[in-house]
Amino acid sequence: MRRIAIMNQKGGVGKTTTTTNLAAALALKGQRVLLIDLDPQAHLTIHYGVEPADVEVGAYELLVQSALVETAIRTIRKNVSLIAAHTDLVAAESELVSIVGREMILRDALAKVDDDFDFMLIDCPPSLGLLTLNALAAAEEVCIPLQAHFLALQGLAKLLDTVSLVQARINPALRVGGVLLCMFEAGTRLAVEVVEDLTSFLAEAKGRQLPWSEACLFNTRIRRNIKLAECPSYGQTIFDYEPRCRGAEDYLSLAAEVLGGIQEN
Amino acid sequence: MRRIAIMNQKGGVGKTTTTTNLAAALALKGQRVLLIDLDPQAHLTIHYGVEPADVEVGAYELLVQSALVETAIRTIRKNVSLIAAHTDLVAAESELVSIVGREMILRDALAKVDDDFDFMLIDCPPSLGLLTLNALAAAEEVCIPLQAHFLALQGLAKLLDTVSLVQARINPALRVGGVLLCMFEAGTRLAVEVVEDLTSFLAEAKGRQLPWSEACLFNTRIRRNIKLAECPSYGQTIFDYEPRCRGAEDYLSLAAEVLGGIQEN
Numbered sequence: 001m002r003r004i005a006i007m008n009q010k011g012g013v014g015k016t017t018t019t020t021n022l023a024a025a026l027a028l029k030g031q032r033v034l035l036i037d038l039d040p041q042a043h044l045t046i047h048y049g050v051e052p053a054d055v056e057v058g059a060y061e062l063l064v065q066s067a068l069v070e071t072a073i074r075t076i077r078k079n080v081s082l083i084a085a086h087t088d089l090v091a092a093e094s095e096l097v098s099i100v101g102r103e104m105i106l107r108d109a110l111a112k113v114d115d116d117f118d119f120m121l122i123d124c125p126p127s128l129g130l131l132t133l134n135a136l137a138a139a140e141e142v143c144i145p146l147q148a149h150f151l152a153l154q155g156l157a158k159l160l161d162t163v164s165l166v167q168a169r170i171n172p173a174l175r176v177g178g179v180l181l182c183m184f185e186a187g188t189r190l191a192v193e194v195v196e197d198l199t200s201f202l203a204e205a206k207g208r209q210l211p212w213s214e215a216c217l218f219n220t221r222i223r224r225n226i227k228l229a230e231c232p233s234y235g236q237t238i239f240d241y242e243p244r245c246r247g248a249e250d251y252l253s254l255a256a257e258v259l260g261g262i263q264e265n
Numbered sequence: 266m267r268r269i270a271i272m273n274q275k276g277g278v279g280k281t282t283t284t285t286n287l288a289a290a291l292a293l294k295g296q297r298v299l300l301i302d303l304d305p306q307a308h309l310t311i312h313y314g315v316e317p318a319d320v321e322v323g324a325y326e327l328l329v330q331s332a333l334v335e336t337a338i339r340t341i342r343k344n345v346s347l348i349a350a351h352t353d354l355v356a357a358e359s360e361l362v363s364i365v366g367r368e369m370i371l372r373d374a375l376a377k378v379d380d381d382f383d384f385m386l387i388d389c390p391p392s393l394g395l396l397t398l399n400a401l402a403a404a405e406e407v408c409i410p411l412q413a414h415f416l417a418l419q420g421l422a423k424l425l426d427t428v429s430l431v432q433a434r435i436n437p438a439l440r441v442g443g444v445l446l447c448m449f450e451a452g453t454r455l456a457v458e459v460v461e462d463l464t465s466f467l468a469e470a471k472g473r474q475l476p477w478s479e480a481c482l483f484n485t486r487i488r489r490n491i492k493l494a495e496c497p498s499y500g501q502t503i504f505d506y507e508p509r510c511r512g513a514e515d516y517l518s519l520a521a522e523v524l525g526g527i528q529e530n
């Protein structure tokens with residue numbers, strides 16, 4: 001099972017939209033996908049039409065170890081299963097503060113299901129707290145959705161510092177898979193400048209012993225497309241809602257890239 | 266001094282952009298404004314061209330009570346002063362966990378400067394943790410930037426619950442001033458639907474004893490405008506960067522509305 005954490009502490013950059021639709025695209029290509037909603041906002045859960053208030057066993061119960069992973073998994077689409085979130089998850093961070101090895105709880109809980117799925121995608125909250133650390137300990141790859149805006153670029157160094165710490169102290173296998181440009185508006189000067197900054201930043205890391213020295217910019221860019229913002233209100237993925245729009249094309253192309261490992265850059 | 270917390274736990278909805286440019290617009294209208302950056306990402310600090318690594322005394326020192334408020338305030342523009350942020354701020358939440366009355370530290374520290382400014386605006390991080398609670402305890406009004414998207418609307422009920430709790434237990438004067446639509450794209454069906462949902466939600470609250478029963482939707486809508494995303498890379502407000510663009514117009518109109526209290530709806 002390939003384990004990918006979709007994270008960025010900058011808010012509103014497309015983490016949930018990417019987790020939802022990349023999973024759906026991988027499932028269309030025959031991959032069995034397990035999703036985990038680690039955000040107390042429970043937006044991944046809502047995006048798939050599951051009501052957080054109805055979730056009895058989910059990510060929270062897994063973290064406070066009051067339930068087994070098998071009871072936390074629900075099938076939501078063909079080839080897509082979900083460990084859902086509800087608002088109690090916001091309490092997990094303070095409840096786990098003094099637990100020994102608190103960052104590894106999720107990793108250990110998921111070990112049992114390693115052979116049942118081809119991919120595991122974790123949607124992270126917009127912070128670098130304990131929930132995100134659990135995701136980084138349980139994953140082997142990090143996918144960083146990023147908006148081609150100046151403020152979104154500011155946090156990248158801090159994000160990569162955190163990934164380095166987790167790799168050095170908790171999870172030696174962790175590496176940055178790629179940076180994914182979301183809500184992309186080609187043609188704006190800002191987008192051109194940010195892409196240039198990003199490309200030279202990643203090029204400098206090549207060959208050095210860093211968790212992101214193999215990281216690249218995905219060739220696929222997710223273009224800004226209002227349909228991607230409309231489909232969550234119907235509890236649908238972009239493929240349920242509007243399978244021939246640009247949003248669907250972009251996420252299919254991303255899935256092909258993730259599967260093929262083709263990330264020339 | 267009017268004290269306003271700019272908050273929404275949903276990420277990337279325009280909190281920092283609104284804090285930055287509303288302050289600049291109010292300053293142009295002769296108001297003396299104090300800004301506080303309570304987000305460990307320090308984006309408000311960066312937006313005004315201040316390097317977080319150079320900040321020796323800022324919001325963190327105020328919260329851990331290692332410095333007096335006078336030493337934390339820096340003048341950054343005519344009529345605009347800032348209590349800046351740096352990355353240590355992320356540690357404040359765990360360092361304050363067991364302090365008695367931890368939510369009131371900021372409020373008490375700011376009492377001394379009440380007569381020195383006309384407005385105080387606090388930029389909050391995308392969470393409902395202790396930093397945001399300090400902002401809600403120190404403020405009398407809450408301004409909620411919101412993107413007219415379905416996912417952004419989901420968190421509103423939880424946000425208002427938190428405001429109610431703070432009003433009931435910590436700060437009886439707290440009320441919701443208004444919801445501000447940001448990155449607004451007028452012609453989309455999604456925008457029309459969300460505005461309808463929002464307007465009927467707020468209308469239902471009128472006359473009931475709720476912290477948001479007087480809340481309204483600001484008449485001003487901040488339209489999507491790439492210049493608002495470009496100006497932070499120069500450390501400038503929209504008025505420094507492109508004073509005649511739509512972004513500048515919208516924030517001037519918002520300032521007029523905030524000053525005039527004209528919020529018919």
Ligand SMILES: Nc1ncnc2c1ncn2[C@@H]1O[C@H](COP(=O)(O)OP(=O)(O)OP(=O)(O)O)[C@@H](O)[C@H]1O
Binds near residue numbers: 014182226412414
């Ligand atoms: N390519 C796109 N085009 C248009 N809208 C988009 C696109 N991707 C995401 N959105 C919308 O932008 C908003 C932010 O996206 P999303 O919620 O996925 O970001 P996030 O990083 O998960 O946010 P948070 O930090 O709050 O978890 C949502 O309303 C979403 O519907």
Ligand SMILES: Nc1ncnc2c1ncn2[C@@H]1O[C@H](COP(=O)(O)OP(=O)(O)OP(=O)(O)O)[C@@H](O)[C@H]1O
Binds near residue numbers: 304487
């Ligand atoms: N009206 C607008 N038009 C275009 N871009 C905008 C607009 N308002 C904000 N932006 C851009 O959108 C992104 C998100 O805005 P901003 O950072 O202000 O949101 P935020 O709510 O403060 O995010 P966070 O939750 O991470 O603190 C930024 O890159 C900003 O430059």
Ligand SMILES: [Mg+2]
Binds near residue numbers: 015016017043
């Ligand atoms: Mg999200």
Ligand SMILES: [Mg+2]
Binds near residue numbers: 308388
């Ligand atoms: Mg912000």
